Amino acid sequence: MTSLSIAEAAERTGLTAHTLRYYERDGLLLGEVHRASSGHRRYTDADLRWIEMVTRLRATGMPIRDVRRYAALVRDGDGNEADRLALLLAHRELVERQLAEVTSHLRAIDYKIALYENTLDKSA
């Protein structure tokens, strides 16, 4: 169980140190990150794994507020798995709808691109 400084954790997770502190302050983590005697944060593997999950949720567009809610459920421990599942399922639904929407808009943009490529071919 290695334990990393905030700078190292930032590098591992792809977040900034600022963001790591912000997530902790805002209740997105499972608790306070352990501190060294100096008061500096020390991130465990478990911390990093959780932060990776948070990153996945954020990268798929889940608002901070909902990540916080999910974190609260996990923090509360066993017994609310159904709630966690419901939250994740709702999120997946949303993401899939968004993926479909973006894909369809992208196709329309592709069509436009093809038009421009045609125009430029002819004029060349």
Place this chain on the structure above:
Amino acid sequence: MTSLSIAEAAERTGLTAHTLRYYERDGLLLGEVHRASSGHRRYTDADLRWIEMVTRLRATGMPIRDVRRYAALVRDGDGNEADRLALLLAHRELVERQLAEVTSHLRAIDYKIALYENTLDKSA
């Protein structure tokens, strides 16, 4: 060529009247929307088609700033098709990367979902 009030245009485009005014003010449209003698905006079919394109660009994550740049190119007329194409191609590239990223994060979340479904199955 019908011509619609801002409320009607809002309904057709799925944007709010506020947003339509904001887009116009911010240079995302191809020019000032025509006004009735009362000073009220009157949207033409061409306006709506352009707004639809803006909506597609926005819905795929293009920042306002870039939509404005694209609008400026179109407004400037013939001769810069290569620039427009480059802008759209760059955008497509970005969107595709994002789609891939979101999809891969979603798969990881799906895995988590499967774990919860398992847990709940067993305990049921």
Place this chain on the structure above:
DNA sequence: GTGCGACCTGGAGTGCACTCCAAGTCAAGG
């Protein structure tokens, strides 16, 4: 024991994309 670099905190600031407000205009209905 002084300087340095990495870190700490509470709180303020930033950028983006809207979103809303106050005060006013206009055309139509009663």
Place this chain on the structure above:
DNA sequence: CCTTGACTTGGAGTGCACTCCAGGTCGCAC
């Protein structure tokens, strides 16, 4: 004429997610 409702404007306000700052602490190297 007066009211009503849909609109106009410039500008202020909001929500989100960071991002940064000032002032301070800690432990190590010189």
